[in-house]
Amino acid sequence: MSAGDKTTGARLAALARELFEHGEQSGEPTLLTSVxxxxxxxxxxxxxxxxxxVxxxxxxxxxxxxPVAARLDELQHELRQGPCLEAAWADHKVLVDDITTDDRWPRFARRVVEETAVRSILAFQLYRGETAMGALxxxxxxxxxxxxxxxxxALAVATHASLALHTSRRGEQFTSALASRDVIGQAKGIVMERFDVDAVAAWELIRKLSQDTNIRVADVARQLVEADHPARQRDLTT
Structure with missing residues (x-):
């Protein structure tokens, strides 16, 4: 391994640490800017x-x-075609050596030449799930x-970014799940107090209300807590 390869490897390792730190500490917007x-x-x-x-x-x-990057992304969204959408939806990597001779996305290519000085494009799929995906x-x-x-x-950057995004989103989902659990617990307490029932019966009442109204249990619980809040405030001030 050459000295240059070692330097690149060390820089990419540092990048991986940086992206994970941004994802864990600062959230997704800061992470994406870092990417x-x-x-x-x-x-x-x-x-x-x-x-x-997506x-x-x-x-x-x-x-x-x-602003050039913002405009090129905007054009692809507007025209619903282009290498970045192709990478996000279908291919792991899309390379455009010269947009003036590439015939895969004619409307997009024409606008790129008319509006910018960009000639080469490289896009990598960042992550993909059932309903969410992206491209660098x-x-x-x-x-x-x-x-x-x-x-x-670029592949190494995209790979590190995908891992960091996955970790960040899992953390956000975990935090959201904890918050939902807390709200459901509060709602159970309210039902237990109002109807003089135990925790099992309170849960069954909330679950039945969710089924009858076709509303998620967490949302039913939140509505119950929000509806009870004014009453509790009055109790505290009287």
């Missing part, structure tokens, strides 16, 4: 970067490093800009 900033820093050919997120069919462009989008003004080394480095 695009790091992509431009680590991938020599990249002039701009952005991220496309949740339940809704497209969102986040953390662009420059790198843009360069030079044609055939992304060398094999650039592509390998």
């Amino acid at each position: 695009t900033d790091s992509a431009v820093d680590y991938v020599d050919a990249a002039d701009f970067a952005g991220i496309t997120l 949740d339940n069919g809704t497209l969102t462009s986040v953390a662009p490093t420059d 989008n790198l843009y360069a003004t030079a044609p055939q800009a992304f060398s094999t080394d650039d592509q390998e480095t």
Whole structure:
């Protein structure tokens, strides 16, 4: 292994630690900004970067490093075609060596040439689930800009980003689950007090109300707690 390879490996290891720290401590928005900033820093050919997120069919462009990246992501959302959407929905990697000669997305290619100086595009799928996916989008003004080394480095950045995003989202889901559990516990307490029943009977009442109204148990519990709150406030002030 050459000295240069060792240096790159050390930098990517540091990047992995940084992304995980951002995901755990600062949340997803800060993490995504760190991903695009790091992509431009680590991938020599990249002039701009952005991220496309797709949740339940809704497209969102986040953390662009420059207005150019924001505009290119916006164009793909508007036209519903382009390399970044292709990467997010179907392919792990999409490479455009020269947008002026690429015929895969003619409407998008025409607008890119008309509105920007970008000629090369590299997109990697960030993560994929049943209803959520994304892509890391790198843009360069030079044609055939992304060398094999650039592509390998971009893949490493995207891989680290995917792992960090997965960890961050799992943490958010866990926090949300804890909050829901607490609300359900409060609602059970309210039902137990109002109807003079035990915890099992209170849970059955809440679950039946959820089934009858076709509303999630957590939402039924939240409504019960919110409805009881004014009464408790009056009790405290009298």
